[in-house]
Structures are given as structure tokens and as C-alpha cells.
Amino acid sequence: MSTPSLTALTPAPGQSRGLRSITLARGDMDPQSGLLGYVVRNDARTWIRRGEGLVAYGETARFTVTGPDRFTQAQEWWRRELAGAAVQDDLGVPGSGLIAFGSFAFSKTSLHESRLIVPEVVLGCSEGRAWLTYITDDAEAELSAEAAEAALAAYLVEPDSDRSPRPDDRLGPGVLSEDQYKLAVARGVKHVQAGELSKLVLARDVVAHLETPVATAQVLRELAVRYEDCWTYAVDGLIGSTPEMLIKVENNTAQARVLAGTLDRANAPADDPDYPNRVLAGSEKQLHEHQIAIDSLTETLQPFTSSMTSHSEPFVLQLPNVWHLASDVTAQLAVDDGGQVPTSLALVQALHPTAAVCGTPTTVAGALIRELEHLQRGPYAGPVGWIDAGGNGEWGIALRGAVIETPTRVRLYAGCGIVEGSLPDAELAETWSKFRPMIQALGLSAPS
Numbered sequence: 061m062s063t064p065s066l067t068a069l070t071p072a073p074g075q076s077r078g079l080r081s082i083t084l085a086r087g088d089m090d091p092q093s094g095l096l097g098y099v100v101r102n103d104a105r106t107w108i109r110r111g112e113g114l115v116a117y118g119e120t121a122r123f124t125v126t127g128p129d130r131f132t133q134a135q136e137w138w139r140r141e142l143a144g145a146a147v148q149d150d151l152g153v154p155g156s157g158l159i160a161f162g163s164f165a166f167s168k169t170s171l172h173e174s175r176l177i178v179p180e181v182v183l184g185c186s187e188g189r190a191w192l193t194y195i196t197d198d199a200e201a202e203l204s205a206e207a208a209e210a211a212l213a214a215y216l217v218e219p220d221s222d223r224s225p226r227p228d229d230r231l232g233p234g235v236l237s238e239d240q241y242k243l244a245v246a247r248g249v250k251h252v253q254a255g256e257l258s259k260l261v262l263a264r265d266v267v268a269h270l271e272t273p274v275a276t277a278q279v280l281r282e283l284a285v286r287y288e289d290c291w292t293y294a295v296d297g298l299i300g301s302t303p304e305m306l307i308k309v310e311n312n313t314a315q316a317r318v319l320a321g322t323l324d325r326a327n328a329p330a331d332d333p334d335y336p337n338r339v340l341a342g343s344e345k346q347l348h349e350h351q352i353a354i355d356s357l358t359e360t361l362q363p364f365t366s367s368m369t370s371h372s373e374p375f376v377l378q379l380p381n382v383w384h385l386a387s388d389v390t391a392q393l394a395v396d397d398g399g400q401v402p403t404s405l406a407l408v409q410a411l412h413p414t415a416a417v418c419g420t421p422t423t424v425a426g427a428l429i430r431e432l433e434h435l436q437r438g439p440y441a442g443p444v445g446w447i448d449a450g451g452n453g454e455w456g457i458a459l460r461g462a463v464i465e466t467p468t469r470v471r472l473y474a475g476c477g478i479v480e481g482s483l484p485d486a487e488l489a490e491t492w493s494k495f496r497p498m499i500q501a502l503g504l505s506a507p508s
């Protein structure tokens with residue numbers, strides 16, 4: 061299989077036919093707040109975990125695409141942008157230099173535009189090292205530390221204000237009512253019982269109607285602080301905090317975090333520390349559901365790798381709202397004849413959609429999702445993240461999130477893996493536990 065690679069195309073410094081960037085080491089990041097202190101505008105793009113990651117403002121270039129070839133076309137666009145670019149990068153670490161943020165539609169038939177966006181300024185922080193990147197397409201612009209700091213300062217000068225919950229803020233139904241969702245789950249279970257597929261993921265939406273415009277930066281900061289083990293993402297109104305890493309590429313290493321199997325923490329007994337292990341890791345149904353998800357990832361990743369490791373047993377990942385069965389996979393990427401490893405986007409193209417968000421087999425599950433869900437997933441459950449000029453990147457699965465449709469209307473999404481033993485009432489309750497991060501960050505309360 062030939063896999064596109066960007067590394068060979070990373071341009072030499074000084075050559076310029078398009079994008080120009082400068083990256084400078086920056087020592088003054090507040091170690092307590094890390095990047096969060098820079099999430100002050102509602103148009104911030106973010107990728108943050110435990111105070112590290114990327115925060116970006118502005119837009120120097122953009123590519124949008126729909127359809128089954130959206131990943132390949134995005135990668136080709138990125139390749140062309142890089143071929144004409146001039147990059148000065150003092151650090152040379154994953155995420156420094158030229159980068160693009162991205163969000164991709166879940167479905168190949170979606171009308172929702174998948175996108176790659178090259179920001180104007182990027183603040184990065186990784187393993188304690190901080191940097192600032194300034195990107196321009198102006199051939200005359202000065203590329204210096206002063207110019208980069210001035211570009212950043214221009215974005216920070218007018219922070220957006222926070223908001224307080226208002227009496228008329230409310231959470232309303234989405235496309236399907238709760239009863240209709242339970243019916244869809246019951247139908248899904250029948251298809252599994254009939255042997256057409258082993259797992260199907262069915263999602264639903266609820267809609268937050270706010271009295272005053274959503275304070276996106278505040279929501280992102282709250283998510284990032286509360287869900288510090290998750291990746292807090294924001295790309296063009298798609299926001300959330302995902303616990304699931306589709307694929308991370310750092311030089312020759314790829315990593316994924318596969319989740320499947322969920323237990324709500326809200327009703328857990330306080331005096332029973334073994335509860336999640338017993339109920340989650342001890343449940344045949346949950347282990348089966350998890351095994352399907354891990355098999356789907358490792359089978360698809362395997363051809364791109366020279367070695368791969370994952371634990372034989374999943375571990376219990378504790379988040380503030382739920383426990384999950386989780387497996388971390390680490391792989392060494394195989395080098396092709398040209399000495400290249402696949403880019404993060406090439407791997408995204410191969411891996412999406414995993415059984416964690418679609419089902420097994422993929423085509424049967426995809427068709428049933430269209431038939432039973434009645435939902436336009438848009439970017440929900442699609443890849444969200446970033447790629448750099450070397451092809452490194454982090455692509456999470458856009459879960460535990462929402463789409464800001466208008467300043468006062470926010471659509472939240474959550475789904476559940478349906479297997480043979482799934483019960484509609486339990487799956488409905490599970491969607492509420494997965495809506496909870498966004499509901500709380502928006503200052504709403506779930507209907508009791």
C-alpha cells in the first residue's frame with residue numbers, strides 16, 4: 061500500500077511561493093494556567109490537554125471539502141501549501157512550525173464541510189517547552205519575534221467576556237425524542253441479534269437554547285480544567301473535550317486510545333471503590349463491546365506498522381462523568397521504500413470510522429446509522445485535531461462535544477455502542493452521562 065508522506069516536501073528555509081512562518085521559543089508561559097490563559101476569545105482554536113497543546117487565532121489559509129475523498133484531498137492541499145512555503149522553525153518539535161487545524165465530517169455522504177485551517181498565530185506548549193508561531197501569506201511581511209508577538213497581542217487585546225447562566229436558558233429535544241431514540245436502539249439490537257452485525261453505534265442530539273450568546277472561551281476553559289485527561293478541542297464552532305484519541309503521530313511512533321464500555325459515575329455507590337472494576341471490567345457485555353473496538357483499530361493500523369503493542373486487558377479510565385474501558389495502543393510506523401512513514405492524516409483516512417463510533421462491519425453499521433438515527437452527525441464523531449509540516453499530528457474523535465449553530469443555539473451530541481445485550485433505557489441514560497460535560501460547561505442542568 062502506498063501511503064502519502066509529507067516529510068520529503070517540507071520546504072527549505074528561505075524559499076517562498078506562498079505561506080511563510082516563523083516559530084520562536086517562548087519562555088514566559090505561566091506554568092499554572094499553561095495555555096489556558098490564552099483562551100480568551102470565542103474564536104480560539106484549541107487542542108489542549110493538561111495545560112499543554114495548541115491555541116491558535118486568525119486564519120491565513122483554508123481548504124474545505126466534502127465526500128469520500130475528503131482526507132486525501134485535504135492531504136493533497138496541505139502538501140501543495142507546504143511545497144510553496146518558507147518555514148523558519150527554531151524548535152522543530154511536533155506542532156511547531158507550519159500547522160493546520162482540522163475537523164472532518166463523520167460521514168462520506170455528509171454535506172457538512174470538512175476543513176483544514178492554517179491559523180495566523182499559534183501558541184504551543186509541549187513537555188514544558190513553549191513556542192509562538194506566526195504565519196502569513198504576505199511576501200513582504202516582516203518575520204521576526206517582534207512581528208509574531210505583535211500579531212498575537214492584537215488578538216489578545218480584546219478578550220471576550222464570560223457569561224452567567226440565565227433563567228431562560230434551557231435544554232430542548234433534538235431530532236429524535238427520548239422514546240424515538242429508545243426505539244432506534246431496540247431496532248439496532250434486533251439487527252445485531254439477527255447476525256447482520258456485531259456492534260452498532262447510535263447517537264442522538266439535544267439542543268441548548270441560551271438567552272445570551274454562548275461564551276465559547278469560557279466553556280473551553282471549564283472543559284479543559286474539569287476534563288484534564290481529555291483533549292479539549294475547538295475548530296470553527298465545533299467544541300468539546302474528547303477522551304478518545306483516534307491517532308497521534310510523533311515522528312515514527314503512532315498512538316491511539318480506544319474506548320468502548322461506559323459506566324455512569326452519577327449513581328455510583330460512594331463506599332465501593334471496586335465498583336467500576338466489577339461492573340465495567342467484570343462485565344462480559346462491556347468487554348465484548350470493547351474487544352470489537354480494539355480489534356477494528358489494530359487490524360486497520362497493522363499494515364502501516366512494523367510493531368505494535370497494547371495490553372491484553374483494557375484499563376478503567378476515570379473521567380469526572382463516567383468510567384470507560386480503555387486501551388492504549390502504541391505502534392512503530394513502517395518506513396516505505398522512499399524512507400517515509402505515513403502522515404497522521406493518511407492514518408486518519410485508513411482508521412476512520414472505527415467501531416467505537418460506527419460499528420462492525422463498518423458498511424453495515426454505516427447504513428443502519430443512516431436508517432435509524434435520523435441525525436445529521438456533521439462533524440460529531442469525526443476526526444478533529446491538527447497536522448504539522450512533517451505529517452505529525454493528533455486527531456481525536458469529536459465526542460463529548462457540541463456544534464455552535466448560532467450564538468444562542470448549541471447542539472450537543474452523544475452516542476452509545478449497541479451490542480446484543482443492550483437495553484434501550486440504559487443506553488438512553490448513557491447518552492445523558494455523555495452530554496453532561498457540555499451541559500455543565502454551558503451552565504445548564506440536565507432534566508431530571
Ligand SMILES: C=C(O[C@@H]1C=C(C(=O)O)C=C[C@H]1O)C(=O)O
Nearest residue numbers: 319321322416459474475476477
Ligand atoms: C459515541 C460516543 O462514545 C463512544 C462510545 C462508547 C460506549 O458506547 O461505551 C464509549 C466511548 C466512545 O467510543 C459518544 O461519546 O458520543
